[in-house]
Amino acid sequence: MTQSTIETITIPQSLGGQRIDLALQQMLPEHSRSRLQAWIKEGLVTVDGANVVAKTKVWGGEKVVVNQPPNLQENAFKPENIPLDIIYEDDAILVINKPAGLVVHPAAGNWGGTLLNALLYHYPAIADVPRCGIVHRLDKETTGLLVVAKTLEAQTSLVRQLQARSVKREYRAIVWGQVWRNGKIDQPMGRHPHARTKMAVLRNGKPAVTHYEVLERFGTNTYMRCRLETGRTHQIRVHMQYIKAPMVGDPQYGIGNIIPHTKMSEVLKEAIAGFNRQALHAVKLGLIHPVTNEFMEWQIELPEDMRSLLEAMRHEDAPKWEGGFDLAVDENGLYIGDDDWDDDLDDDDSLDDDLADDDILGEDAEDD
Secondary structure: OOOOEEEEEEOOHHHOOOEHHHHHHHHOOOOOHHHHHHHHHOOOEEEOOEEOOOOOEOOOOOEEEEEEOOOHHHHOOOOOOOOOOEEEEOOOEEEEEEOOOOOOOOEOOEOOOOHHHHHHHHOHHHHHOHHHHEOOOOOOOOEEEEEEEOOHHHHHHHHHHHHHOOOEEEEEEEEEOOOOOOEEEEOOEEEOOOOOOOEEEOOOOEOOEEEEEEEEEOOOEEEEEEEEOOOOOOHHHHHHHHOOOOEOOOOOOOOOOOOOHHHOOHHHHHHHHOOOOOOEEEEEEEEEOOOOOOEEEEEOOOOHHHHHHHHHHHOOOOOOOOOOOOOOEOOOOOEOOOOOOOOOOOOOOOOEOOOOHHHOOOOOOOOO
16 A cells, blocks of 8 residues: 555454453454554544544544555665665675665665665666575665675675674764773673663673774864674774764764863864764775675775765864873884774684674664
């Protein structure tokens, strides 16, 4: 059902004295009571031409009009002409630079306009692969590299790599505050006990480990490199909030309106005000090719909005040195910048990111 459907029914005398939601549940058993209550609350149900509430009683003989909204879930697997920024492609895999605002996989609230819809349009044959080849995801407003399998064999290989945590990725993040040390956050995570759509550090949560390194430090912000041993949903965002360095622009785990305006120039204030997403970008991806068994790696630049934000921050006054920070330097004592970093992990370390664990698409996987 892609259009609204109007259904008119008459309450039988046998249901007299019952609440309208209970009466409708018996007359329209194909719909749940919670769905019917939602329609009543939205004004989609009228009794004798008047709006009602769920607890309104009926006595028999009333004329009820139910205006059923379209079932948007039917759009979940429809092709849509959404452009894709292809970084690499062959017969087995597709590496995409996901833009901000694009949901990866359909879910409640986002049944259309997703990466899956785009894949179905550009690669119709991918419909034969479970989940259209999607094996991991990035949050809606997070940008960066994402791999998609074009065949069942490639998907099986990628999922196994994700489960083994051998896929390697790096992020770049811009956070609030001056972070003075490189470090590791080892704090378990789970669903927020009071906000179902959020994650939180919980004592009885699943293990979650984030490694972070300072690349640049500004008057009110820090530019960071992040790598993850685990891949919990929203892990970097939650862990940055935990160390009191929440991500710039993060609507769920940020600092809201608590911004140090007095310490910021007008240029930076304007840049911050115009940045309306979390400043998080998946900059590097490395994996074993499912067919050739060769290790492949891709790295992309920061998106324009993050580059502009960093440029505004670089014009701020330099922060005062507080000592104790472990600078990233090479053997000659020179600072290792964003463009010339070499991964110094041993093979046994195999740090990955949100490709593993919670972000391997399972039954409960969902995007922001």
